[in-house]
Amino acid sequence: xxxxxxxxxxxxxxxxxxxxxxxxxxxxxxxxxxxxxxxxxxxxxxxxxxxxxxxxxxxxxxxxxxxxxxxxxxxxxxxxxxxxxxxxxxxxxxxxxxxxxxxxxxxxxxxxxxxxxxxxxxxxxxxxxxxxxxxxxxxxxxxxxxxxxxxxxxxxxxxxxxxxxxxxxxxxxxxxxxxxxxxxxxxxxxxxxxxxxxxxxxxxxxxxxxxxxxxxxxxxxxxxxxxxxxxxx
Amino acid sequence: xxxxxxxxxxxxxxxxxxxxxxxxxxxxxxxxxxxxxxxxxxxxxxxxxxxxxxxxxxxxxxxxxxxxxxxxxxxxxxxxxxxxxxxxxxxxxxxxxxxxxxxxxxxxxxxxxxxxxxxxxxxxxxxxxxxxxxxxxxxxxxxxxxxxxxxxxxxxxxxxxxxxxxxxxxxxxxxxxxxxxxxxxxxxxxxxxxxxxxxxxxxxxxxxxxxxxxx
Amino acid sequence: xxxxxxxxxxxxxxxxxxxxxxxxxxxxxxxxxxxxxxxxxxxxxxxxxxxxxxxxxxxxxxxxxxxxxxxxxxxxxxxxxxxxxxxxxxxxxxxxxxxxxxxxxxxxxxxxxxxxxxxxxxxxxxxxxxxxxxxxxxxxxxxxxxxxxxxxxxxxxxxxxxxxxxxxxxxxxxxxxxxxxxxxxxxxxxxxxxxxxxxxxxxxxxxxxxxxxxxxxxxxxxxxxxxxxxxxxxxxxxxxxxxxxxxxxxxxxxxxxxxxxxxxxxxxxxxxxxxxxxxxxxxxxxxxxxxxxxxxxxxxxxxxxxxxxxxxxxxxxxxxxxxxxxxxxxxxxxxxxx
Numbered sequence: 001x002x003x004x005x006x007x008x009x010x011x012x013x014x015x016x017x018x019x020x021x022x023x024x025x026x027x028x029x030x031x032x033x034x035x036x037x038x039x040x041x042x043x044x045x046x047x048x049x050x051x052x053x054x055x056x057x058x059x060x061x062x063x064x065x066x067x068x069x070x071x072x073x074x075x076x077x078x079x080x081x082x083x084x085x086x087x088x089x090x091x092x093x094x095x096x097x098x099x100x101x102x103x104x105x106x107x108x109x110x111x112x113x114x115x116x117x118x119x120x121x122x123x124x125x126x127x128x129x130x131x132x133x134x135x136x137x138x139x140x141x142x143x144x145x146x147x148x149x150x151x152x153x154x155x156x157x158x159x160x161x162x163x164x165x166x167x168x169x170x171x172x173x174x175x176x177x178x179x180x181x182x183x184x185x186x187x188x189x190x191x192x193x194x195x196x197x198x199x200x201x202x203x204x205x206x207x208x209x210x211x212x213x214x215x216x217x218x219x220x221x222x223x224x225x226x227x228x229x230x231x232x233x
Numbered sequence: 234x235x236x237x238x239x240x241x242x243x244x245x246x247x248x249x250x251x252x253x254x255x256x257x258x259x260x261x262x263x264x265x266x267x268x269x270x271x272x273x274x275x276x277x278x279x280x281x282x283x284x285x286x287x288x289x290x291x292x293x294x295x296x297x298x299x300x301x302x303x304x305x306x307x308x309x310x311x312x313x314x315x316x317x318x319x320x321x322x323x324x325x326x327x328x329x330x331x332x333x334x335x336x337x338x339x340x341x342x343x344x345x346x347x348x349x350x351x352x353x354x355x356x357x358x359x360x361x362x363x364x365x366x367x368x369x370x371x372x373x374x375x376x377x378x379x380x381x382x383x384x385x386x387x388x389x390x391x392x393x394x395x396x397x398x399x400x401x402x403x404x405x406x407x408x409x410x411x412x413x414x415x416x417x418x419x420x421x422x423x424x425x426x427x428x429x430x431x432x433x434x435x436x437x438x439x440x441x442x443x444x445x446x447x448x
Numbered sequence: 449x450x451x452x453x454x455x456x457x458x459x460x461x462x463x464x465x466x467x468x469x470x471x472x473x474x475x476x477x478x479x480x481x482x483x484x485x486x487x488x489x490x491x492x493x494x495x496x497x498x499x500x501x502x503x504x505x506x507x508x509x510x511x512x513x514x515x516x517x518x519x520x521x522x523x524x525x526x527x528x529x530x531x532x533x534x535x536x537x538x539x540x541x542x543x544x545x546x547x548x549x550x551x552x553x554x555x556x557x558x559x560x561x562x563x564x565x566x567x568x569x570x571x572x573x574x575x576x577x578x579x580x581x582x583x584x585x586x587x588x589x590x591x592x593x594x595x596x597x598x599x600x601x602x603x604x605x606x607x608x609x610x611x612x613x614x615x616x617x618x619x620x621x622x623x624x625x626x627x628x629x630x631x632x633x634x635x636x637x638x639x640x641x642x643x644x645x646x647x648x649x650x651x652x653x654x655x656x657x658x659x660x661x662x663x664x665x666x667x668x669x670x671x672x673x674x675x676x677x678x679x680x681x682x683x684x685x686x687x688x689x690x691x692x693x694x695x696x697x698x699x700x701x702x703x704x705x706x707x708x709x710x711x712x713x714x715x716x717x718x719x720x721x722x723x724x725x726x727x728x729x730x731x732x733x734x735x736x737x738x739x740x741x742x743x744x745x746x747x748x749x750x751x752x753x754x755x756x757x758x759x760x761x762x763x764x765x766x767x768x769x770x771x772x773x774x775x776x777x778x779x780x781x782x783x784x785x786x
Contacts, residue, residue, distance in 0.1 A: 032308050077270075090275060091278055106445075107240070118437070200417055203375065206374070208713055210759065211386075214762075215709075229469045277635070353521060353758070390536065419721070
């Protein structure tokens with residue numbers, strides 16, 4: 001069975017890779033299997049983990065036992081019926097005549113994510129980031145706990161340069177994204193500096209994307225030449 | 234009422250999630266728990282909607298003998314081949330040794346991994362054909378990419394081993410990632426956060442209604 | 449012979465050769481292949497000369513067929529597997545920061561590890577998971593595993609099996625439920641993290657194998673994030689490190705280190721810079737650096753040679769394309785290969 005498994009995995013892998021030569025029946029077959037298996041996988045997993053795991057065991061909680069062997073049963077959570085009802089309304093989208101009712105669960109999802117993201121993004125991606133940008137540029141004035149004196153402590157050159165780059169980069173990048181004012185004069189020059197920082201960001205992202213894609217390919221090559229053919233020492 | 238009720242739902246749910254952050258006590262903590270559970274259940278049904286829609290489209294393709302209808306049969310058969318043991322296996326459906334886990338390990342995993350892996354080839358080909366240093370901005374992008382691609386692998390230090398410590402490619406790549414790249418990413422992050430906060434507020438207050446569709 | 453016939457012959461040849469090699473592997477008469485250093489250098493020189501040929505062709509005005517580019521990428525990834533070349537890996541500050549944070553934890557500290565990825569991302573993240581779990585179990589750190597992706601706990605199980613094979617760890621005889629525990633997957637994305645901030649048991653009433661939370665000695669007294677000393681998140685997308693930072697770190701003060709795919713890693717640097725992340729492993733090179741720090745070579749290190757070659761090939765093709773672009777005076781577009 002293990003031999004069959006490895007060969008099936010290898011043939012399906014080669015089928016997908018064959019697309020690099022040109023579109024062909026072997027690739028189309030592998031792709032169709034992938035589409036069907038993926039849809040089925042998520043169908044099953046979400047049933048057992050979400051619908052059964054959350055809804056069914058919440059509304060009909062199973063018997064549990066404590067260390068002494070006594071039965072403890074949690075109280076059913078009938079509010080979960082609302083979730084199930086919303087879920088079923090979602091499926092009404094498949095029936096054109098009453099598909100409009102699927103807006104209710106959709107509104108619920110949109111409302112939930114809006115409410116959660118509003119606070120999370122405001123706090124973590126805005127306030128904390130602004131806080132992280134406002135840093136000592138050249139040095140600090142710590143107070144000596146024994147003498148009570150405040151003495152200037154210069155930062156290492158590496159940190160000074162880095163902090164200045166961060167400040168200039170974040171500020172000019174934000175200026176670039178401000179499209180309500182025409183990018184002219186000093187404002188335009190600042191936006192231009194912002195573009196340079198953004199180009200560095202995109203270049204670094206491209207480099208890391210190449211790294212990531214190559215890593216995935218390396219993983220498949222390891223399977224084909226190592227696990228399947230046993231050629232890798 | 235077809236639009237008013239969804240707007241009301243969006244507003245109430247969104248407001249509860251905002252308020253529970255500041256008042257993590259009853260009743261907001263309880264409502265937060267309810268809404269979180271409902272979200273998980275509704276999300277499952279949303280994926281089911283997609284899967285059932287796929288089956289509907291495939292069946293229509295087969296019935297109408299449209300182009301590549303044979304592959305639609307393969308899609309449906311593959312779907313059933315994993316769904317039947319998945320439901321039939323009970324709660325232990327994915328334990329080691331089950332047919333579901335076998336399909337997951339030897340069919341689903343190789344296929345999904347390879348689908349992502351072939352992107353490596355397209356990235357290289359697209360770079361060769363389209364990545365041109367036409368102007369200063371594109372050149373800057375290219376140079377940053379080179380720094381990172383060479384600096385993050387050992388060959389970068391091999392090529393710049395003669396440079397003093399702190400000036401080799403790995404050090405320069407690290408500096409680029411930690412400072413100018415981080416600054417650009419932060420600017421993008423703050424910009425997105427601002428946009429997201431304003432859009433979320435508009436949705437919760439009912440000003441933004443595009444998610445409700447037409448009619 | 450027609451093209452179709454050639455194609456079918458090639459497919460048949462590939463299948464026949466792979467069947468022979470497979471039978472050889474099973475029968476034991478074909479083993480691993482390894483190039484000597486001299487052969488490795490000859491292979492590198494041949495690849496270099498081929499790139500020069502491509503440069504000349506491109507400078508003459510026509511881009512090579514994309515399938516030639518694909519072939520070079522394939523060779524750049526495959527051939528290093530057989531080469532005997534070692535590379536010196538340098539540790540980056542963010543990887544060192546994560547390692548230092550772990551080193552500072554006293555034995556018995558509780559470490560929460562969240563497996564938020566699936567098998568396609570395993571080449572980058574699985575080596576990180578294996579070396580992280582190995583380090584924790586060697587250092588008597590107590591490991592609590594959860595997953596926000598359905599496949600996460602399965603990946604965790606695979607990584608644990610590798611870590612538990614370590615002789616030093618075997619000598620300590622770690623016990624499930626006492627030294628490490630796998631609480632399994634919970635649906636709900638960032639809502640799960642939010643609820644864990646108040647009560648972890650409410651999200652994970654049973655572990656991956658069905659045992660009740662309160663019956664597991666390791667987590668019995670772990671109520672929420674305030675009882676966790678350090679957390680490590682292995683992330684390939686959504687939900688992932690960003691959600692952990694936004695909810696667990698900023699709201700509940702959890703100390704978090706990130707292990708991300710290379711696609712995600714650049715987006716984590718602002719969090720690292722702001723102190724929201726304590727350490728970051730980015731991509732396969734991050735995995736290789738962490739393996740070096742923990743002293744056990746794994747797949748992260750093994751794959752770095754292929755990674756180096758692949759990067760060089762991509763850079764070479766970009767340079768070739770640009771050389772031709774500038775040589776043509778930026779006037780006319782290059783003639784596309786078939």
